[in-house]
Amino acid sequence: MLFHIDFKTGKSPYLQLVDQVRYAAASGALRAGEVLPSVRQLAEELRVNRNTVAKAYAELESQGVIESIPGKGCFLKETDTPFTRSARLKLLAKDVDDAVVTAHHLQIDGDALLALVKERLAYFAAKAALDNE
Helix, strand or coil: CCCCCCCCCCCCHHHHHHHHHHHHHHHCCCCCCCECCCHHHHHHHHCCCHHHHHHHHHHHHHCCCEEEECCCEEEECCCCCCCCHHHHHHHHHHHHHHHHHHHHHCCCCHHHHHHHHHHHHHHHHHHHHHHCC
16 A cells, blocks of 8 residues: 655645545555554655654544554454445545535636546546556
């Protein structure tokens, strides 16, 4: 699993990481029982403070997304995941709403927004295909 932090957004790095793990869990990119990178390893990879990763992991654990096993690491929870289909759609709806509002403020019409979404979907599908080779 490849995580990334965009320091140019106004969003806190730990929240970006929380969102990425949640989305990976919801989409199936992370499987139940799969181990997450260690705090040290992920902090070095993302070039952030270890406390940033530790805070994200603590938040994910409090949300019931992951569980921490001392001496073994953090794992995606195997049971009682909060990410049903309706929960995944609710998470996505918030981001879609934000995109629609942003498009409105930028005076982008609905057709142009939909075309952009289709373009981005194609881009990420092609990127995923390359990553899986």
